[in-house]
Amino acid sequence: MSAPSPRLAVSGLRKGYRATLAVADVGFEVAAGELCGVIGPNGAGKSTTARILTGQLLPDAGEVRVDGHRIDQEPLTARRLTGYVPQELSLYPFLTGRETLRFVGTVRGLDASELEHAVDALLERLGLVAAQHRLAREYSEGMARKLAIGCALLGDPPLLVLDESLNGLDPRAAAELKTVLRERVAAGTTVLLVSHELDVLERLCTSVVLIDRGKVVATLDRTGLDALGRAGSSLEAFFLEHTAA
Amino acid sequence: MSALLRYRLRALSRRAAWVGRGPSAAVALLVVLGAAALAAGIDRGVAGDLTLTDPLARAAAVRDRSFWYLVLATLIFSYTTFETFFRAPDTRFVARLPIRGRTRWLDLALRTVALHLPLLLPGIALAASLVLRGAPILAVHTAMTHGLVFTVGLATCARLHLLAGRSLLGEATPFRHALAGGLVADDAAFLLYSPAAGLTATLLATVLLDVLVARALGLESQPPSPALAAGLTFGVLAATAALIRASARDADRVLPFVIPRFAELDVPPPYREDGLPAGTPGEGLARWLPGSARPYFLRDLRQLRRRHRLDRVLLWLFGAWLARAVAADAGASSGAGVTVSLSGLAILTGVFLVSSFRLRGAELAAPALDATLPHDRRGALIGELTACLVHPAWGVLLAAAAVAWAHGLTAALITLGLGALVALGLTGLARLAATLTSGRVDAMAIAWRAAVVFGTALVTWSSR
Numbered sequence: 237m238s239a240p241s242p243r244l245a246v247s248g249l250r251k252g253y254r255a256t257l258a259v260a261d262v263g264f265e266v267a268a269g270e271l272c273g274v275i276g277p278n279g280a281g282k283s284t285t286a287r288i289l290t291g292q293l294l295p296d297a298g299e300v301r302v303d304g305h306r307i308d309q310e311p312l313t314a315r316r317l318t319g320y321v322p323q324e325l326s327l328y329p330f331l332t333g334r335e336t337l338r339f340v341g342t343v344r345g346l347d348a349s350e351l352e353h354a355v356d357a358l359l360e361r362l363g364l365v366a367a368q369h370r371l372a373r374e375y376s377e378g379m380a381r382k383l384a385i386g387c388a389l390l391g392d393p394p395l396l397v398l399d400e401s402l403n404g405l406d407p408r409a410a411a412e413l414k415t416v417l418r419e420r421v422a423a424g425t426t427v428l429l430v431s432h433e434l435d436v437l438e439r440l441c442t443s444v445v446l447i448d449r450g451k452v453v454a455t456l457d458r459t460g461l462d463a464l465g466r467a468g469s470s471l472e473a474f475f476l477e478h479t480a481a
Numbered sequence: 482m483s484a485l486l487r488y489r490l491r492a493l494s495r496r497a498a499w500v501g502r503g504p505s506a507a508v509a510l511l512v513v514l515g516a517a518a519l520a521a522g523i524d525r526g527v528a529g530d531l532t533l534t535d536p537l538a539r540a541a542a543v544r545d546r547s548f549w550y551l552v553l554a555t556l557i558f559s560y561t562t563f564e565t566f567f568r569a570p571d572t573r574f575v576a577r578l579p580i581r582g583r584t585r586w587l588d589l590a591l592r593t594v595a596l597h598l599p600l601l602l603p604g605i606a607l608a609a610s611l612v613l614r615g616a617p618i619l620a621v622h623t624a625m626t627h628g629l630v631f632t633v634g635l636a637t638c639a640r641l642h643l644l645a646g647r648s649l650l651g652e653a654t655p656f657r658h659a660l661a662g663g664l665v666a667d668d669a670a671f672l673l674y675s676p677a678a679g680l681t682a683t684l685l686a687t688v689l690l691d692v693l694v695a696r697a698l699g700l701e702s703q704p705p706s707p708a709l710a711a712g713l714t715f716g717v718l719a720a721t722a723a724l725i726r727a728s729a730r731d732a733d734r735v736l737p738f739v740i741p742r743f744a745e746l747d748v749p750p751p752y753r754e755d756g757l758p759a760g761t762p763g764e765g766l767a768r769w770l771p772g773s774a775r776p777y778f779l780r781d782l783r784q785l786r787r788r789h790r791l792d793r794v795l796l797w798l799f800g801a802w803l804a805r806a807v808a809a810d811a812g813a814s815s816g817a818g819v820t821v822s823l824s825g826l827a828i829l830t831g832v833f834l835v836s837s838f839r840l841r842g843a844e845l846a847a848p849a850l851d852a853t854l855p856h857d858r859r860g861a862l863i864g865e866l867t868a869c870l871v872h873p874a875w876g877v878l879l880a881a882a883a884v885a886w887a888h889g890l891t892a893a894l895i896t897l898g899l900g901a902l903v904a905l906g907l908t909g910l911a912r913l914a915a916t917l918t919s920g921r922v923d924a925m926a927i928a929w930r931a932a933v934v935f936g937t938a939l940v941t942w943s944s945r
Contacts (some may be wrong), residue, residue, distance in 0.1 A: 292853070294850050315856070322849045326782060326849030326868065327847050328846075328850070329784075330787040331780060331846060335783065338776075340850075343776055343856070369757060442570065
């Protein structure tokens with residue numbers, strides 16, 4: 237019997253901006269029910285990779301498959317399968333938090349009763365119940381990030397890509413987000429978490445991909461992450477060892 | 482020279498070097514063509530002014546033209562200087578650096594002068610046209626008034642804005658409370674009025690300088706007075722220098738405190754003190770739309786109504802204008818009434834209610850969120866067009882009602898049909914233009930408005 241195909245398969249990814257090669261050769265696979273951390277120095281190509289994986293950018297070469305669908309050929313399917321929180325937040329400023337979630341849920345195809353239930357649950361979990369009827373433009377940065385995370389979680393997409401999503405969250409919200417991610421992963425969702433919070437990733441992730449100068453320079457699975465701890469090392473030391481100064 | 486000023490000069494020179502490279506060459510070409518068109522238009526007006534045989538009337542016509550160009554420039558810079566001083570894009574960055582208030586003020590003054598240089602263009606074009614058409618004294622009058630008003634006007638506005646900013650550090654008083662009128666925090670009351678104060682002061686200077694320069698050059702009934710001309714120039718430059726010195730001295734003391742205080746106050750106020758209304762007018766239309774269009778319709782309608790709350794007032798004003806225009810035209814043919822109504826409707830829809838551009842501008846759009854969501858093209862198109870058409874539809878009904886009142890039912894039905902076509906056509910074309918130019922929406926919106934004004938004028942003129 238053949239092995240099940242990975243939820244996310246990335247191979248030979250390459251992307252340049254004029255004279256700068258942001259992504260030179262990125263390839264990795266993440267299975268269903270895995271939480272994969274993507275780490276790397278500033279400017280290594282992590283966010284560009286995340287944007288390509290979610291169809292925001294087209295690669296110059298290489299391919300990305302989500303549940304077997306090539307996202308450059310089936311962008312709509314990829315969007316249905318993916319929830320994405322970009323590094324730079326983007327919300328409709330004159331819709332309330334609740335209206336934003338309802339809009340996102342509707343275009344993601346949730347039916348009316350399912351939608352109301354999902355929106356209520358998310359507002360509760362993200363601590364936005366009191367602010368649900370305020371316009372998004374009146375939200376603080378942390379609240380706006382929570383709302384953006386809510387937009388990505390709505391409809392339970394099988395792949396979540398979160399780019400620096402822990403930034404700006406208060407400790408309670410960050411802890412809640414980690415719990416939500418663990419629950420989703422346990423339920424079979426694949427999560428790709430781009431972050432510089434190495435200690436969080438070390439505890440949370442089932443695997444880590446290290447990108448430097450546009451290339452994957454190392455990967456670690458859970459066993460490897462545990463081995464780091466047993467050897468008295470850390471993900472931070474691993475990062476410093478494998479990346480250029 | 483301080484490091485900040487050196488960097489500012491370098492940034493300005495880089496901006497100048499950027500013009501002419503790559504795609505910016507096309508923009509530069511358009512700017513040059515626009516300037517040439519402006520100069521040609523001014524030259525044509527001057528040619529008309531100079532046909533007057535009476536020298537006093539000729540001078541008065543040219544001075545009138547020059548005066549109104551100055552008024553336009555003053556209207557612009559009295560507000561934009563405020564923006565430059567308080568909302569400069571690098572304010573937050575510079576505020577963290579150990580930079581003296583005086584240096585920052587001079588830096589902002591330099592930037593203000595550089596940003597406002599294009600406002601001298603009409604004066605330069607007017608003076609050049611007058612020289613070429615053999616009216617050198619009038620050209621000198623134009624050059625002097627424009628140069629002096631620009632110099633003293635910018636310095637005055639900058640001074641007033643700084644004084645208003647300084648008032649942020651004082652205590653709130655009942656007078657300030659009355660001035661603020663609930664629109665802004667009491668201690669920011671003077672900031673609310675400083676652009677208007679700058680405008681008033683500069684307009685007064687404009688009137689005075691126009692008269693005094695005309696006297697100095699002998700453009701009125703008296704002989705020319707070189708002493709007055711020299712004294713005037715020296716006096717204005719001395720006053721400007723004094724204003725700059727005083728502002729720089731003040732800025733050194735207060736600017737480092739004023740900027741953070743302003744930033745603290747300069748946040749969007751709550752939408753309404755009593756919360757959002759339960760519903761948005763027009764939401765009920767959603768039930769008539771296909772299911773895939775409803776979320777887009779509701780999103781766009783709510784955003785447009787909440788952000789552009791004055792559109793409703795605009796509709797009332799449009800109705801009042803129509804009633805007046807059609808009543809004034811009641812004796813004319815019904816065709817003329819229909820034309821007037823449709824022209825007004827085209828301007829309302831194509832110039833004021835540019836909803837597709839608004840939805841894609843920085844104020845309402847969420848491009849990164851849009852890009853992550855599954856997108857139903859047809860639903861989004863129907864939803865957006867319907868939301869954009871709600872107000873123009875009211876405009877069509879108002880136009881038809883006004884025509885029915887003045888010219889009867891048949892003309893009203895024609896207005897209704899043609900008005901619907903105008904509203905639909907302009908809304909659809911605006912969406913197409915806005916979609917094709919994502920990334921440069923604001924520039925395209927200006928071009929779109931100009932095209933609608935030009936097209937409406939052309940159609941109205943040819944139908945007469």
